[in-house]
Amino acid sequence: MTGAEGAAGAVTRAGAEGALSTGTLIVGAGQAGSQLALSLRQGGYESPVLLVGDEPHLPYQRPPLSKAYLAGDVEPDRLLLRGESAYQRIDVQVLTGDPVVTVDPDAGVARTAAGRTIVFDHLALTLGGRPRELSVPGMVTDTGFRVQGIHYLRSLDDARGLRERLADARRVVVIGGGFIGLEFAAGARKAGAEVTVVEAAGRLMGRAVPEEVSEFYLGAHERRGTRVLLGTGLSGIRSSDGKVTGVELADGGMLDADLVLVGVGLVPETDLAMEAGLACEGGIIVDERSATSHPRVVAAGDCTVVHRTDGPPVRHESVNNAVEQAKAAAATILGEPAPERVEPWFWSDQYDLKLQMVGRPGPGDELQIEGDLAEESFVLVHRVGDRVTAVLTVNSPRRFMAARRDLQSFAATLA
């Protein structure tokens, strides 16, 4: 999907050695990194920009990996965030398949696994994160190999493997009832598998949506034939001949499985930042302008945690957040004021259910549901007093778009 081998232009692949010098080095060629490169150019940045990624692909979108891609509806080259010619147009050099292994912000030097030395003025870390690993007995065989059939879903390569496996999987167990787990569960059902979701907490998507919505989704998945076990822990993995055969539950139960998808959260990628001495605590610590503890370094996307001036630290894992933090990071490098604050938004597609959320919900919000849950189309409004703080819609795109506009224009009046 990175285009023809040896293609001319702005994209360089791993292998060639030598020192490179750049104005801004962006480490991590994903959603945030790609946006940062673009925003720098849009803001008039004139020095060289080098985007370096460890994956063999140009930056691509992850959301379809648990949705259309799984169903075989999308081919990999359709996932690219921008094509090779787009990077040429904005004069950004992209280096794929070569992880950055050390950065020294004081000296302004980074090194890659292939042995390249990169000298930079500014450094941007857009490293994303890796799936939280399951730590229960039975994940490795007696001979030390990983049991086959246990999958995570973060990268295109993960999704490829899963898609292949799904073709002949009959019994699928999904560990974790968050967005990725539930989207995958829907895809696996549609592919004809028997699906059970095992969630340790008492409800689905508990970190992101109110109880009413969790309830609704529980019913919606059950109606479509998925079994959901809430409040159920895992005690082990069973395998035979190195292949998974089932999962053992903490309550003594046992589920047969030939494919297990683990979706129990993300660990922000901070190793590089920590080794470079940047402040990290459950993410690379940034402020609202995406500045880190080092004046030469900005960070954006899933690898960060935002320490705000007006509230507790927040972490978002969403496309919108990666994009907005990247824009702020570019402004910081350019020495410009931070861009207008955008109301955070998110979506999730499960079966024919389109969930869209916008705003900043709080724990004390008053909630009001409009519409018909039985019709699978409704709107949930969060309020504090008579002020709307957030809106969540299911199969009501028009209401979502209107809410987004209203919340945004209200936020603008406060700025």
Place this chain on the structure above:
Amino acid sequence: MAEINFWDAETDDLILTADIRRNDSVMEVAVRAGVEGIIAECGGSMSCGTCHVYAAPEESALFEEKDSSEDEMLAEIENCAANSRLSCQMILVQAEGTANVRVPAAP
């Protein structure tokens, strides 16, 4: 192979011309080539409305038709007009032809 021209809706300047294959969406072609006004934050899942374009009505047979959810999204978009489309839903259904879309300035 069909062809698509992207025009700046404000200045009427040609932004660029690109090839488009059957089953490609106009949005995909735009982001691959780097048309700035088409942001496509949700990557074509009809969730964001940042891929809005004006389509030439006489070329509508080249593309899949609008469905009701697209109409709903468009209804709340700034500067929506009768010929507005979400470019991620404009899937080319013909193998040949030339299409023209006008791209509003990025919001």
